[in-house]
Every structure is written in structure tokens, then in C-alpha cells.
Amino acid sequence: MGRLWDRVRELTFSVDGYSLAGHELATSSGYRRLTTVVHLAGGGEVGSGEDVSYGAEDQIAFRERGVHLSLAGKFELQAFSAHLGDLDLFPDAPSSEAYRDYRRWAFESAAFDLALRQNGLGVEQAFGLEARPLRFALSLGLHDFGPIEERLALHANARFKLDATSDWDAALCRQLAETNAVDVIDFKGAYRGTPVDTKPDVQLYERVLDAMPEVIVEDPHDTAPVRELLVARGARVAWDAPIHSMADVDAMPLASQAINLKPSRFGELESLLEAYEACAERRLPIYGGGQFELGIGRRQIQLLAALFHPDGSNDVAPRGYHALDSPEPRPASPMAVKPRATGFAVES
Numbered sequence: 001m002g003r004l005w006d007r008v009r010e011l012t013f014s015v016d017g018y019s020l021a022g023h024e025l026a027t028s029s030g031y032r033r034l035t036t037v038v039h040l041a042g043g044g045e046v047g048s049g050e051d052v053s054y055g056a057e058d059q060i061a062f063r064e065r066g067v068h069l070s071l072a073g074k075f076e077l078q079a080f081s082a083h084l085g086d087l088d089l090f091p092d093a094p095s096s097e098a099y100r101d102y103r104r105w106a107f108e109s110a111a112f113d114l115a116l117r118q119n120g121l122g123v124e125q126a127f128g129l130e131a132r133p134l135r136f137a138l139s140l141g142l143h144d145f146g147p148i149e150e151r152l153a154l155h156a157n158a159r160f161k162l163d164a165t166s167d168w169d170a171a172l173c174r175q176l177a178e179t180n181a182v183d184v185i186d187f188k189g190a191y192r193g194t195p196v197d198t199k200p201d202v203q204l205y206e207r208v209l210d211a212m213p214e215v216i217v218e219d220p221h222d223t224a225p226v227r228e229l230l231v232a233r234g235a236r237v238a239w240d241a242p243i244h245s246m247a248d249v250d251a252m253p254l255a256s257q258a259i260n261l262k263p264s265r266f267g268e269l270e271s272l273l274e275a276y277e278a279c280a281e282r283r284l285p286i287y288g289g290g291q292f293e294l295g296i297g298r299r300q301i302q303l304l305a306a307l308f309h310p311d312g313s314n315d316v317a318p319r320g321y322h323a324l325d326s327p328e329p330r331p332a333s334p335m336a337v338k339p340r341a342t343g344f345a346v347e348s
Helices: 004-008 056-065 077-086 098-118 123-127 146-154 170-179 202-211 224-233 246-251 269-282 297-308
Strands: 012-015 017-026 032-042 045-051 073-076 137-141 159-163 182-186 216-218 236-239 258-261 286-288
Touching: 004 123, 004 269, 012 077, 012 098, 017 056, 032 056, 032 098, 045 098, 045 297, 073 077, 077 098, 077 269, 098 269, 098 297, 123 297, 137 146, 137 182, 146 170, 159 170, 170 182, 170 202, 202 216, 202 224, 246 269, 258 269, 286 297
Parallel strands: 137 159, 159 182, 182 216, 216 236, 236 258, 258 286
Antiparallel strands: 012 032, 012 073, 017 032, 032 045
């Protein structure tokens, strides 16, 4: 089949200009989520991608600055990516350096979408792959068993990726284990200076692993007591937040038994495709994760997961599972993901 990037890098397309569309959601907890969709226009087509940077001030500044980047012209996809690399997508320094990759991904995915549309290609044809039914896990933070019961009542085969907190007692851990439905426990140990930071709690790790010794332990804290416990227990470790390249995978303090691969963290389409191939060559399991997308980004990561790791515990569940009072559909897992005939998009 050849390298994935080689299959698409010479796609030629034209850009006339771009526009921005803001999305916003106020959650029940009071959190105000903002994202911005980039629309690249050219040749009578429009390609789209979503900036999922979490800083509200970064999103507002992006929108207020408006259309200021020089993007018009005729490009091959690899040349457009190189051009993006020469531009400062954050004239004002971002509140997190990770956001540079997130915004780069918005433009890269929009360009990929536009290039496919102008060339009359869909992602399956472009990569020589077939989208398969997508297995997904429901990602939740919880302090009691109620949210699990509610979602199992919707679909008995639901799977879960849960955020651990120090108030999880042994009884709750046993309840979770009895469901046989928990694939991943995220300890949020790799975050620094964010609202989701957690402190290392060795007793919490012990309670979780006592009840669920086979669960995937995501982003454990990099402290000697935690590392020693995980090694002694033979825990299955996965990394998420620090991973922006395969070099990051190799630099982790504990070897990965899986990787939560989020396209926006890689920034460049070329780097993302290289990561998919490297993981396949290493036989390193992949599962995908969401970034609280509000626009097209959610469907795009679902599509990538259906192409490259449909059987993983993909944290890309439809939004209806998170807001149970929402009228949005809640298909069972695995769900069908049907790519559009052209573009980086899914049939609605």
C-alpha cells in the first residue's frame, strides 16, 4: 500500500480564502466550552476543521483577529502543510503550548478535507482502507455508581473510560469491577497547571488495581511510589496527554501497553499518519480520544478511529451519552461510520 502520507501528500488543491465559525456550550457545571471551526474555501468547495484549544481567551482572540493569514493559492497538500509551519497561528502567545498543535490540526484537517473534495476523493479511497464499525467507550468523571447505572440501562453492552478521583472507595471500585465494562481508568497524572490536575494517591491506585487488575491505567503520576506499584502489579499503562509524537511515546517513564492517540495533539496530518503506521508496526494498541469538540471535529475523529483502530476503547461516544436529557441519538457500540463519497467527512 505504501506509506499513508505518500498516498495524499501530492494532492493538488486551491484556496481562495478562509472563514471562522465559533461554537459554544455552557455545561451544567458552569464550564464554558468554546471551539472554532476553520472553513477553507476554494474551487467551489469548502473544507473544515476544528480548533479545540481549551483556553476561552485563546478562542476569543482567534475569532476577534479574524481572517489575517495568507493562505490563498494553489498547493500540494505537503506544500500547504509546510506553509502553515512558516506562519504564526498564535500572534499572541497561547495559554498552553499544546494549543499550537490543536490550531495547526484545525487548518491541516480543513486542508485535507478541501483537497479530497476538489479531487473527488473520500478518505477510504485516498488511504485504501475501509471504515469499520466503531467500538466506543463512554468517558465519565464520577463520584458514585449512578451515572454508570444510567448508561448501562441505555445499552447493556456499554463500555467505560473513567476519571479516577481520591474519593473512590473500595466498595465503588468493586461495583465498577462487577460490571466487567470498564476498559480504562484515567488518573490525570500527566497534566500540569490545568483544572483537571490530580495529586498522586498510591492508595487510590491500589484500590483500583485490587478490584480491576486488567484495566488500562492511563496517564499515571510520575512518582517513584506510583511507578513502583505499577511495575510490581504488572499494570497495563497507556499514555495520552504527553503524546504529541512517537518520540514522546518512547520518552515516557513507563513503557506503553497502549496509546490514546488524539489527532489534534499531533498537529500535522503527516505526523499523525506516521504515528498510525508506527503503532501498527510495533503492534502497539491504539484507542482514540475526544477533545470536547462542538463541531465537525467530533465526526472527523470518529472517522479516523473507524479507519485505523475501530476495535479500541475509543473515547469518541456520541454526545447524547453525556447529556442524558439531550434528544441526540445514542446508537449502540459498535456503531456504523459512513464516510462521505468526497472529503474528510461522515454522512450525517
